[in-house]
Amino acid sequence: MTQEQKQRPETITALLHQAGIAHHTTHIETNGDDPEWPIWYAGYLLENGFEALLNAKLLKSDLIYLLVLVDRQQKSEAPGAQWETYYANFFARRYLNE
Structure with missing residues (x-):
């Protein structure tokens, strides 16, 4: 296993954290509350690798x-x-066999 593969779950965690901050910022008027959050997150995550x-x-x-x-x-x-x-x-186990 390469160093990059070992660090991938950490990189995924960092991207999810970044998405959380961006989502909260985008929905600041509702303090981050968004019943359709999975749609927003899916778009953000796909756009960001x-x-x-x-x-x-x-x-x-x-x-x-x-x-x-x-x-x-x-x-x-x-x-x-x-x-x-x-x-x-969850995603690492499902896609990276980790």
Whole structure:
């Protein structure tokens, strides 16, 4: 495993964190509240190299589904966990066999 492959989950975590900040900034008037957040996040992530990090081709609709799925899993399995890390591990296991 190359150094880049070892660091990929950390890079995914950083991109998710960046997306969170951008989303909150975009929705500042609602304090980040957005019932359609998976749609926004999917677009942002795809525009910022998420597919390359996962070495996968994703439809936006697939990514929206996966974001909803991981959000529900995190809320039931690890409600106090840092969401970015939990999501990154979810995607790494699914696409990077980590």
